[in-house]
Amino acid sequence: xxxxxxxxxxxxxxxxxxxxxxxxxxxxxxxxxxxxxxxxxxxxxxxxxxxxxxxxxxxxxxxxxxxxxxxxxxxxxxxxxxxxxxxxxxxxxxxxxxxxxxxxxxxxxxxxxxxxxxxxxxxxxxxxxxxxxxxxxxxxxxxxxxxxxxxxxxxxxxxxxxxxxxxxxxxxxxxxxxxxxxxxxxxxxxxxxxxxxxxxxxxxxxxxxxxxxxxxxxxxxxxxxxxxxxxxxxxxxxxxxxxxxxxxxxxxxxxxxxxxxxxxxxxxxxxxxxxxxxxxxxxxxxxxxxxxxxxxxx
Amino acid sequence: xxxxxxxxxxxxxxxxxxxxxxxxxxxxxxxxxxxxxxxxxxxxxxxxxxxxxxxxxxxxxxxxxxxxxxxxxxxxxxxxxxxxxxxxxxxxxxxxxxxxxxxxxxxxxxxxxxxxxxxxxxxxxxxxxxxxxxxxxxxxxxxxxxxxxxxxxxxxxxxxxxxxxxxxxxxxxxxxxxxxxxxxxxxxxxxxxxxxxxxxxxxxxxxxxxxxxxxxxxxxxxxxxx
Numbered sequence: 001x002x003x004x005x006x007x008x009x010x011x012x013x014x015x016x017x018x019x020x021x022x023x024x025x026x027x028x029x030x031x032x033x034x035x036x037x038x039x040x041x042x043x044x045x046x047x048x049x050x051x052x053x054x055x056x057x058x059x060x061x062x063x064x065x066x067x068x069x070x071x072x073x074x075x076x077x078x079x080x081x082x083x084x085x086x087x088x089x090x091x092x093x094x095x096x097x098x099x100x101x102x103x104x105x106x107x108x109x110x111x112x113x114x115x116x117x118x119x120x121x122x123x124x125x126x127x128x129x130x131x132x133x134x135x136x137x138x139x140x141x142x143x144x145x146x147x148x149x150x151x152x153x154x155x156x157x158x159x160x161x162x163x164x165x166x167x168x169x170x171x172x173x174x175x176x177x178x179x180x181x182x183x184x185x186x187x188x189x190x191x192x193x194x195x196x197x198x199x200x201x202x203x204x205x206x207x208x209x210x211x212x213x214x215x216x217x218x219x220x221x222x223x224x225x226x227x228x229x230x231x232x233x234x235x236x237x238x239x240x241x242x243x244x245x246x247x248x249x250x251x252x253x254x255x256x257x258x259x260x261x262x263x264x265x266x267x268x269x270x271x272x273x274x275x276x277x278x279x280x281x282x283x284x285x286x287x288x289x290x291x292x293x294x295x296x297x298x
Numbered sequence: 299x300x301x302x303x304x305x306x307x308x309x310x311x312x313x314x315x316x317x318x319x320x321x322x323x324x325x326x327x328x329x330x331x332x333x334x335x336x337x338x339x340x341x342x343x344x345x346x347x348x349x350x351x352x353x354x355x356x357x358x359x360x361x362x363x364x365x366x367x368x369x370x371x372x373x374x375x376x377x378x379x380x381x382x383x384x385x386x387x388x389x390x391x392x393x394x395x396x397x398x399x400x401x402x403x404x405x406x407x408x409x410x411x412x413x414x415x416x417x418x419x420x421x422x423x424x425x426x427x428x429x430x431x432x433x434x435x436x437x438x439x440x441x442x443x444x445x446x447x448x449x450x451x452x453x454x455x456x457x458x459x460x461x462x463x464x465x466x467x468x469x470x471x472x473x474x475x476x477x478x479x480x481x482x483x484x485x486x487x488x489x490x491x492x493x494x495x496x497x498x499x500x501x502x503x504x505x506x507x508x509x510x511x512x513x514x515x516x517x518x519x520x521x522x523x524x
Contacts, residue, residue: 012396012403014389014392014396014400014403016390016391019391199387200389202349203387203389204400204404205373205376206347206348206349206376206381207376207377207381207400207401207404208373208374208375208376208377208378208379208401208404208405209373209404210370210373211369213404295369298349298350298351
């Protein structure tokens, strides 16, 4: 097992901690925790990427919808008004075939779309850096074509952002809970270790060992277990992402969705950080727990 | 080197184990502490090697008043004491080599020094072929020699042995005391506890005798025999 190589065999432990039962189950518990945390971390990054992608795409696009019976002259006037608005880069009236293609996923290919009273759609590209007064523009367009609708996607994006923030909070909370669980398990294990090896610890004290010397034994052992669990959990998370990531394409969402690839450096940073964090949390927890417990011993 | 003044010891509400014990161990001296089983010898030794605190009285070790020393200071004092426990207290999962190296590692000695000194000392103790075996694979006598090697590997200022001659015949016990005498000649103060007053009387070393938790009622001059 790769993890076994990470346990520093060359570091001599005076206490037989490696023979404890905790050494067998703890890495797997930590691996599960790290797996959940790492998948949560990937989800956070994925969410951030997706939101940024949607922001970039939708914030620079508007859709103007004109009633089906609008005359060509009024359509031209509306297009002219749009093109004269500061911040508007282009305004393109979709051809009936383009509109039909957009509706195809909902209506299918068999429905004779050209017989339906479909509204005229105008795809408007804007410069996101320029603030456009949408209310004034809406009123202006409505005066040209009554019952026209200008959709700037903002309300929809705001809802998505709100959902994303809640989801981020939920995932972050999950990572915090996982960290607390790792700390609790290490505290429990360290206390058991102190009780099991009390006679050897007393001997070490009588030979003049400082508390820090004894604590180092526990922290090195915990670091090894934490790293082992971290690596196993991290690798499992990577495998999950590699399997689930491409499946995102299957949803055929209307806007691009960021998906992970094995070449994404952030995936590997996440793997290393979660592994090191698991080891670090385990090591620090063991050290603090043992030092506090030893201070109570004679 | 060691000065005990009016030491008393009682565990909870139990009867007193030690009462008003005062004694001095001079630097470089060789002492026997005698007394029947239950006289309080082991408790007195534990107080001297800082395993348990006295209920009353003061201890001065290496010119340091123990009562004013903090936890780290106590461990520093302990590092100057070598202990041969009655039950040896070898660490079962460590090899003979690592058991003996423990005090050196605790003191932060470099591994090079450990690699050189430990086999040499074990050779001197007649255990050259046992470096990499575990204590369970040794006889009682061999385990005792490992325990002695561990106690003296750092050339302690004070060596304490609790009943080292308890379960061995007189001839081997005599040889063992000769080993302690050789260590003593190197400058280490030695204190050996034994229940066998007659055995201790065969040596021209100072003796303290404990009786029911008190130093023998005889006058100090008689109790401490040159």
